[in-house]
Amino acid sequence: MNLLKSKNTTLPKDIENTIIKILESSGNSGMNLSELQKILKIKEDKLKLVVARLSRKGIVKKEKIKKEDGKIDYKIQLSTIKPVELKIELSTVIKIPCFTCKYIKECGIGREWSPANCEILKNWLESETNKIEQASK
């Protein structure tokens, strides 16, 4: 069965969703990349790119394995850590301290005033993170 045969299911997002559904149906044990490739009938390079994207998003985890024939494969499993969906509201964005900072014109990476080591920005981010954590409890 070629799950990606239809033109409507060849978009990367569709491939991602199809992979997620397959992994959900495979249970906790996951599936080898080579098995996934046989089911999806797409090129290995393309599949690796999609799996890498899912891994970066925290949706799947992959583990390098050595098959009996000595070849390298990857065990792909759904991550047990659910990705966090952040809702960003304009009211929060306009509170970013940089918008009202008197150092904004001098601020930049490698400069005296920099977001990389700014206590004002760090404190604001920690405060916002704490609010999100409190709201999710």
Ligand code: SF4
């Ligand atoms: S990173 Fe800090 S210093 Fe730079 S503009 Fe934002 S608040 Fe100001």
